Amino acid sequence: MVEEEGRIASNCNEVFVWPHCDLTFINSLSARKSYFLPMDRSDVMRGAKAIITEVGELVGFTGRFFREAFRSRFEWRELVRQCYLNGYRSLPLVAITAFIMGLVLTVQSRPTLARFGAETMLPAMVAISVVREIAPVITALICAGKIGSSIGAELGSMKVTEQIDAMEVSGTNPFKFLVVTRIWSTILMLPLLVILADAIAIWACFIGVNMKGAVTWQLFQQQVFDSLVFSDVLPALIKSIFFGLAIGVVGCYKGYNTEKGTEGVGRSAHSAVVVASLVIFILDLVAVQVTEIMGLN
Amino acid sequence: MAELRGSAFKLGAFVLAGITVLVVGLYLLGSKRDLFSRTMDVQARFNEVSGLRVGNNVRYVGIDVGTVERITILSDTLVLVDMMIRLDAAEHIRSNAIARIASDGLMGNKLVSIEPGDGNGTPLTDDMELRTGKGLDTDAMLRSLGRSNDNVVVITEELRDLTERLNSEHGLIRMMSDSTLMNDVSLVVTEIRTAATNARLLTERTNTIIRDVQNGQGALGALIGDPVTDGQVRGLIANLRSVSDSLLFVSQRLGSFAADLDRPGGLTHTLTKDTTLTRDVKRVVAGLDTSSTLLNEDLRALQRNWFFRKYFKEKAKGKE
Numbered sequence: 001m002v003e004e005e006g007r008i009a010s011n012c013n014e015v016f017v018w019p020h021c022d023l024t025f026i027n028s029l030s031a032r033k034s035y036f037l038p039m040d041r042s043d044v045m046r047g048a049k050a051i052i053t054e055v056g057e058l059v060g061f062t063g064r065f066f067r068e069a070f071r072s073r074f075e076w077r078e079l080v081r082q083c084y085l086n087g088y089r090s091l092p093l094v095a096i097t098a099f100i101m102g103l104v105l106t107v108q109s110r111p112t113l114a115r116f117g118a119e120t121m122l123p124a125m126v127a128i129s130v131v132r133e134i135a136p137v138i139t140a141l142i143c144a145g146k147i148g149s150s151i152g153a154e155l156g157s158m159k160v161t162e163q164i165d166a167m168e169v170s171g172t173n174p175f176k177f178l179v180v181t182r183i184w185s186t187i188l189m190l191p192l193l194v195i196l197a198d199a200i201a202i203w204a205c206f207i208g209v210n211m212k213g214a215v216t217w218q219l220f221q222q223q224v225f226d227s228l229v230f231s232d233v234l235p236a237l238i239k240s241i242f243f244g245l246a247i248g249v250v251g252c253y254k255g256y257n258t259e260k261g262t263e264g265v266g267r268s269a270h271s272a273v274v275v276a277s278l279v280i281f282i283l284d285l286v287a288v289q290v291t292e293i294m295g296l297n
Numbered sequence: 298m299a300e301l302r303g304s305a306f307k308l309g310a311f312v313l314a315g316i317t318v319l320v321v322g323l324y325l326l327g328s329k330r331d332l333f334s335r336t337m338d339v340q341a342r343f344n345e346v347s348g349l350r351v352g353n354n355v356r357y358v359g360i361d362v363g364t365v366e367r368i369t370i371l372s373d374t375l376v377l378v379d380m381m382i383r384l385d386a387a388e389h390i391r392s393n394a395i396a397r398i399a400s401d402g403l404m405g406n407k408l409v410s411i412e413p414g415d416g417n418g419t420p421l422t423d424d425m426e427l428r429t430g431k432g433l434d435t436d437a438m439l440r441s442l443g444r445s446n447d448n449v450v451v452i453t454e455e456l457r458d459l460t461e462r463l464n465s466e467h468g469l470i471r472m473m474s475d476s477t478l479m480n481d482v483s484l485v486v487t488e489i490r491t492a493a494t495n496a497r498l499l500t501e502r503t504n505t506i507i508r509d510v511q512n513g514q515g516a517l518g519a520l521i522g523d524p525v526t527d528g529q530v531r532g533l534i535a536n537l538r539s540v541s542d543s544l545l546f547v548s549q550r551l552g553s554f555a556a557d558l559d560r561p562g563g564l565t566h567t568l569t570k571d572t573t574l575t576r577d578v579k580r581v582v583a584g585l586d587t588s589s590t591l592l593n594e595d596l597r598a599l600q601r602n603w604f605f606r607k608y609f610k611e612k613a614k615g616k617e
Contacts, residue, residue, distance in 0.1 A: 080304070080308060081304065083308050083312075084304040084305070084307065084308040087308065087312075088304075088307050088308050088311045091311060191315075192311065192312060192315030192316070193315070195315045195318050195319045195322070196314065196315050196318060198318075198322075199318045199322075221325070225322075225325045225326055225329050226329060228326055229326065229330070229352060230323075230326055230327075230330075233322065233326065237319075
């Protein structure tokens, strides 16, 4: 937007002089110039470089987590607190979502299966869909929104208010106390949330099946467990561990590297959700390929 | 501190719930795959396994008794299938049982179906090889279905033609929708019904008459059934024959008489063919006519005669 100090382009074609402009305001606008002006090759290169740099820093941050994660001393109490906040407190949201997901999937799939006279395959179809893909991904996305933003905002606030610096000064390892505990909590809690989401969604499927039919619980669970195999459950659980790692790492990284005051806190929370969601989808894609290669599909 | 304990309790309950669900789920999955039950290994050799996979079910008389453990290709036409069968089910399976590749419904997974063989077999033992049979060939079914489908297409086209013809301008459907025709048909049907009723009544009457006749009732019955009447009728017929003979004789005599009349010189011949007689007769008739005229004149003269006048006057008065 700003070509030079005091000159503002309102769009690509029009340039006019703003004689009484505030320099701070113009500087803030200059940070957003790509929103208003068409990007040239240098902008693309800069963007690509920024993304690659961020990926590198994220990998470095993850490496630092793994170095610190298995080194004593553990902050057990903080870990339990974070597990409570990130796991138990997320359960209602995950449970409601899983219930609706199972019910809607059942109700929506019924007409199509009924067209082929395969309504009896409904429990098996929903169970496989939920266990293999839907429950892990949806739970991870919900947690990315709830936990990722929470971690990003909390650590970002601590960073901009210099509480993290204060912890370093007081001899506490802030990375171990703040980051490692949070990432461990997401790694541990996400598979549990996914398991419970699986169970709730299958129960909702049972309700959905009985809304327009009559299937006993015994027959329903037989149909469900006849259709499921270990290769459906285990890859999904392993996948959810990586989803938890991604949510924790991205949230902590964004919060731990917050800059530019209170505005940066909001940006960290926001970008933590966006980046974590993106990473979840990428990990899901990788997981599908890996299970395919391993012959588990 | 109390808050932390409360949180820890909730977290503990949450974690235990998750782990319990996981353990129960894995146990159920494992029990479906016979991981927690004692099993026996049996084998079967198939020419082809139609998409059978490791982990597919093994069924004995329709009950899941195990799973496919391994599939090994032995040669270009032989596949070895290792199956894991639960011991409690295996004790019911005999060595003469037959294994086939089957399908769980039309769209379901493939499975190995074991069926009891004929006769008595020995109990199944570990690593025993079962006999195999030809399973349901889905491709053959589909081919047959394809042929049926072709036939259905032909039948459908013919039905369509038939329907079009029925629905055409002079078709049956159009005729049925014509109210006049339908009224006529209705009338015809009514008349047919009436005729049928009459025919039924007639038949009943005829049956009654025939029955009466057979029972000797009525004139015809008496005529047919009564032996006395029969004799009388026979006599009557004999008399009729006699009368007939007499009539024949009379007619022959009359013919002879007529021939005599018509013979030249006979009365008829003379009257019809003799021209002299005709002329004479005409002359006589003319003479009679003249004589009659003269007689009339004489009579009128006589009436005026004083001697007979009184008589004719009295006669005239008597007529009045």
